[in-house]
Amino acid sequence: MQFTGKRRQPRRYGKRIDGQTLNFLYFNEDRLKIAKIFPLEINSAKIRECIEGCCHNERSSQKELYGLLSGFAVKICYRYTNKYEEVEELVSEGFVKLFKNLEKFEINRYPDVLSALKGWFKRILVNTCIDHYRKYSHLNRNHGLAEETENIPDRSASGVDTLSYKELIESIRLLSPGYRTVFNLFVVEGLSHEEISQQLGITVGASKSNLSKARENLKKIIQKKIQFKAYA
Amino acid sequence: MHNLDDNELDRLSREAADLFEPDMATPGWDGLQRRLDREMPIRKDDRDRRYWLLLLLLLLVGGGSAYYFQRNGTGTTLPVANKEAEKAAGKDRAVTASNAGKSATEAAVSSSANPTSNETAESTKSGVAESSARSNTASLQKAKQSTEIIQGTGEQHESVNKTKAARQKSGGRFNSDGGSLAAGYSATNGTDDLQQMQLSKSSNRSQNPAFHIYDVEGGSRSFDFAGLQNRTPKMNVATAPNTATPAASIAKKEKKASDFALRPFEFGIIVGPDKSQVHGTKDGQSGFNLGLSFAYNINKRWQINAGLIYNKKYYSAKGEDYHAPKGYWTDTVTLSMVNASCLMWDLPINVRYNIVANKNYSIFASAGISSYFMRTEDYGYHYYYYTGQYGYRYKSTPTHDAYWMSVGNLSAGYEQNLGSFSVQAEPYVKFALRGVGMGKVDLNSYGMNIGLKYKPSWSLKKTHPRKN
Numbered sequence: 001m002q003f004t005g006k007r008r009q010p011r012r013y014g015k016r017i018d019g020q021t022l023n024f025l026y027f028n029e030d031r032l033k034i035a036k037i038f039p040l041e042i043n044s045a046k047i048r049e050c051i052e053g054c055c056h057n058e059r060s061s062q063k064e065l066y067g068l069l070s071g072f073a074v075k076i077c078y079r080y081t082n083k084y085e086e087v088e089e090l091v092s093e094g095f096v097k098l099f100k101n102l103e104k105f106e107i108n109r110y111p112d113v114l115s116a117l118k119g120w121f122k123r124i125l126v127n128t129c130i131d132h133y134r135k136y137s138h139l140n141r142n143h144g145l146a147e148e149t150e151n152i153p154d155r156s157a158s159g160v161d162t163l164s165y166k167e168l169i170e171s172i173r174l175l176s177p178g179y180r181t182v183f184n185l186f187v188v189e190g191l192s193h194e195e196i197s198q199q200l201g202i203t204v205g206a207s208k209s210n211l212s213k214a215r216e217n218l219k220k221i222i223q224k225k226i227q228f229k230a231y232a
Numbered sequence: 233m234h235n236l237d238d239n240e241l242d243r244l245s246r247e248a249a250d251l252f253e254p255d256m257a258t259p260g261w262d263g264l265q266r267r268l269d270r271e272m273p274i275r276k277d278d279r280d281r282r283y284w285l286l287l288l289l290l291l292l293v294g295g296g297s298a299y300y301f302q303r304n305g306t307g308t309t310l311p312v313a314n315k316e317a318e319k320a321a322g323k324d325r326a327v328t329a330s331n332a333g334k335s336a337t338e339a340a341v342s343s344s345a346n347p348t349s350n351e352t353a354e355s356t357k358s359g360v361a362e363s364s365a366r367s368n369t370a371s372l373q374k375a376k377q378s379t380e381i382i383q384g385t386g387e388q389h390e391s392v393n394k395t396k397a398a399r400q401k402s403g404g405r406f407n408s409d410g411g412s413l414a415a416g417y418s419a420t421n422g423t424d425d426l427q428q429m430q431l432s433k434s435s436n437r438s439q440n441p442a443f444h445i446y447d448v449e450g451g452s453r454s455f456d457f458a459g460l461q462n463r464t465p466k467m468n469v470a471t472a473p474n475t476a477t478p479a480a481s482i483a484k485k486e487k488k489a490s491d492f493a494l495r496p497f498e499f500g501i502i503v504g505p506d507k508s509q510v511h512g513t514k515d516g517q518s519g520f521n522l523g524l525s526f527a528y529n530i531n532k533r534w535q536i537n538a539g540l541i542y543n544k545k546y547y548s549a550k551g552e553d554y555h556a557p558k559g560y561w562t563d564t565v566t567l568s569m570v571n572a573s574c575l576m577w578d579l580p581i582n583v584r585y586n587i588v589a590n591k592n593y594s595i596f597a598s599a600g601i602s603s604y605f606m607r608t609e610d611y612g613y614h615y616y617y618y619t620g621q622y623g624y625r626y627k628s629t630p631t632h633d634a635y636w637m638s639v640g641n642l643s644a645g646y647e648q649n650l651g652s653f654s655v656q657a658e659p660y661v662k663f664a665l666r667g668v669g670m671g672k673v674d675l676n677s678y679g680m681n682i683g684l685k686y687k688p689s690w691s692l693k694k695t696h697p698r699k700n
Contacts, residue, residue, distance in 0.1 A: 046622065057272055060550040060568075063261055067566040068620050070258040078254040088259040095264055096271060114620075165252040168244055187242045188249045215238055218245075222236070 047113050055103045062099055069095075072118060073125055079184050080129035082173040090132055094125040126189055130199050133181045137200075171221040179214035186211050286678075290644035290659060294587040294595045498527035498654075500685030502539060508547040508677040517546040521681055523578070535584040537598070543578045546571075547675060551615070554671035562613065565623065570671060571612040577605040580641055594647040598658075602639040604668050606631045611670070635668045639675070647685075656683045 050068070053061025070091065077090040098121055110116035172180060181200065185191045186207075191199070193207040200207070506519040523541030530536065551567030582600030610628045617623060645658030658681045664674035 057274055059265065059268070059274065060552055062268065063265070063552055064566065064568060064616065066261055066264060067616060067618060071253070071618070074254055074256065074258050075249075075252070078256070079249060084256055087254075087256065088263070091259050092264050092267055096267060099268065099272060165248040166255075168248040169252045169254075172245065172248075183245075184249075187245050215241060218241065219236060 044113050047117070048107055051102060051105065051107055051113070051117070054099055057099075062095075065098075066095060068114075069098075069118070069121060073121070076122060076125045077129060079169060079172055079188065080126075080133070080181060081177075082180075086132070090125070090128055093132075094121070094128045097124050097128060126185070130181070130185075133177055134201065137177065167225055168222070171218055171225065174221055175214055175217055179210050179217060182207055182210040183214035183218070286659070286661070291597055294597060294644055297588055297595055495652075495687040495689055496529045498525075498529070498535075498537075498685045498687050500525045500527075500654075500683045502541060502681045502683045504658075504679055504681040506543060506545060506677055506679040508545040508675055510547055510549040510553050510673045510675060513548040513550060513553075517573075518679075519544040519546050519573075521578070521679065525683060525685065527584075527685070532589050533586050535586070535596075535598075536582070537584055538581045539579070541578040541580065543576050543604075544573070545576065545675070545677065546573045547673075548572070549671060549673045553673055555667065555673075556671055562615065565615040565617055567613060567615045568622075569614040571614075572669070572671075572673075573610045574669060575607040577607065578639075579603045579605065582641055582643070590649075592649055594649070595645075596647065597644040598641070599643075600641045601637045601665070602641055602662060604635040604638055606633045606635070606669065609670055629670065631670070633669075635666070638664065638666050638668050639677075640665050643681075645681075652687050652689070654685045654687065656685065657681075658683065 047068075050061045050064045054065055073091045073094055074087060077087045077094070081087055081090065101124075105117065105120055107113060172183065175183065182196055185196045185199065186193070193204045193211075196202075196207045197204045202210075502521060502523050502525050504521045506521050508519060521541050521543055523539050525537060525539040527535050527537035549570045549572065551569060554562075554567055554570045556562040556567075580600055580602040582598040584596050584598035586594045586596045588595040608628065608630050611626070613623075613625045613627070615623050615625070639662045641660060641662055643658050643660035645656055647654050647656035660677075660679060660681060662675075662677040664676055667673055668675050
């Protein structure tokens with residue numbers, strides 16, 4: 001079976017709510033789920049009020065901001081670890097850092113407060129993930145493929161031979177921590193090898209080497225997945 | 233083998249990272265909140281303390297007023313034990329004054345007996361004795377006048393003549409200062425006619441405690457003019473204002489007690505504004521209280537009161553303070569704020585203590601519990617979907633839920649007596665003991681009740697023993 005690079009485009013179900021905000025529901029081959037919702041209009045004043053409340057350490061505002069950004073935080077941290085409990089820990093750590101430093105966020109500097117806040121929060125989360133990796137890197141010296149990658153189960157409901165986003169992300173998560181971190185930082189976050197080497201405390205050559213091996217391993221994992229689907 | 237190159241893999245990975253939503257549920261807020269409480273503790277809101285400070289201030293004002301009135305001896309009805317002690321202290325003071333007066337009188341007598349040493353004797357008087365002698369002189373003058381009024385008997389007339397003779401015999405100057413007058417009149421004390429007069433009234437004397445004091449003195453030559461005035465109705469009683477006998481005061485006290493016993497119950501109406509809040513939230517709208525009250529006076533100080541009050545309360549609650557029942561539609565959203573207006577019946581039961589219990593007014597503090605009986609609950613929900621979209625929904629729900637003993641009451645106030653009626657102003661604070669309403673919110677209230685009360689008199693019929 002040949003991987004054609006064709007991805008299943010999610011079917012879009014347009015739904016108009018309140019006549020103002022247009023949300024999109026995406027259909028995945030596994031099940032109907034909310035994949036991405038694009039609120040065209042977000043109450044900027046409410047977010048500003050929420051941020052100001054967080055600056056005053058008000059729990060209600062912090063809870064509101066948490067409800068607004070928790071999914072975003074999980075999505076980022078999910079790629080940097082393959083354990084759910086670690087994801088929760090990273091998310092909590094990221095929010096604590098956010099609430100502690102939110103007063104440094106210049107709320108009047110950006111016209112789109114939410115986007116600016118998300119970008120700022122993303123940096124916090126990535127740094128949290130990097131700190132977590134550096135903290136436990138001595139426990140993860142094995143750069144080979146994880147054992148489960150040798151026998152990847154096909155959890156998809158159908159035997160579609162195309163690769164979904166979920167499968168690709170799950171494949172990235174199966175990489176070893178060193179490879180996964182370098183791959184995420186270089187490919188997804190867009191950091192250079194110099195920056196990665198500074199962040200992780202490794203040499204530039206090691207960063208390049210890890211990236212190359214991460215890609216190689218990722219291709220192997222994807223090939224295994226496709227083969228399992230073909231035989232299913 | 234597929235021809236997936238590095239660039240294609242990177243592009244797919246970036247798209248997947250942007251668009252993929254993990255299956256895992258977002259971590260719960262509770263865990264993060266516990267961590268925030270540990271690392272970023274919240275300073276206690278000062279607004280919660282204001283109510284306690286206000287109540288403490290009211291209690292301090294009430295207690296201070298009570299202390300002030302009791303110290304000045306005005307207004308407050310003292311307990312019987314205190315009164316007895318005060319009477320005993322008054323008697324001691326009277327004895328001391330009589331002794332001082334006696335010494336001054338004796339000194340004056342000696343001075344009158346020896347006119348040559350009159351100046352020296354006057355100069356050697358102590359200040360206390362002099363003042364006491366002067367105070368006694370005033371009563372001596374009055375008593376002298378009274379004695380002259382009743383000088384129908386020959387003996388008294390004779391005693392006055394003896395006095396005049398003694399004054400003439402002394403040969404000294406006879407001026408109107410206290411020492412001379414005391415000397416002149418104390419000379420009459422030494423005569424037998426007044427002793428006979430005292431003996432003739434011995435039966436009355438035995439009933440008058442004031443005479444007992446002077447009898448104890450044993451041979452004292454001082455004269456109890458107050459007692460004389462009391463036992464002789466012909467005398468000018470107005471000159472002795474503090475001559476009320478203990479029997480009269482006891483009778484007066486018994487009358488007061490009987491008046492109090494005849495008015496043990498109180499009925500009234502209550503009206504007043506009410507402000508409510510949940511954990512310090514603000515709501516500009518004020519509710520109201522309107523209801524009936526009933527009270528039973530256990531004694532002068534203690535009272536049990538109850539009421540049936542119709543309440544309209546407006547309040548706002550934060551999303552985390554509103555705990556809707558499980559399975560309610562609010563489970564699917566993140567509540568931001570809930571605005572509520574509720575109609576309910578309030579059944580308070582309080583114990584009241586009169587800090588100042590006066591005939592005209594009372595200052596009191598009370599504490600108790602309230603039960604709420606909901607009638608209508610109107611809620612306006614402000615919420616966010618998990619996507620960040622804002623929403624609002626209004627729900628009006630007629631309910632008949634009862635929340636027994638869900639609120640504690642603390643109050644202090646002032647009551648002005650107007651005969652059978654009384655008017656009172658009672659600031660209060662109600663604090664939640666448990667959640668009330670659909671959202672199980674900790675509803676705290678404060679306000680002021682203005683009450684008009686009626687105290688009916690209850691004439692108790694005497695039960696006659698059955699005649700066999």
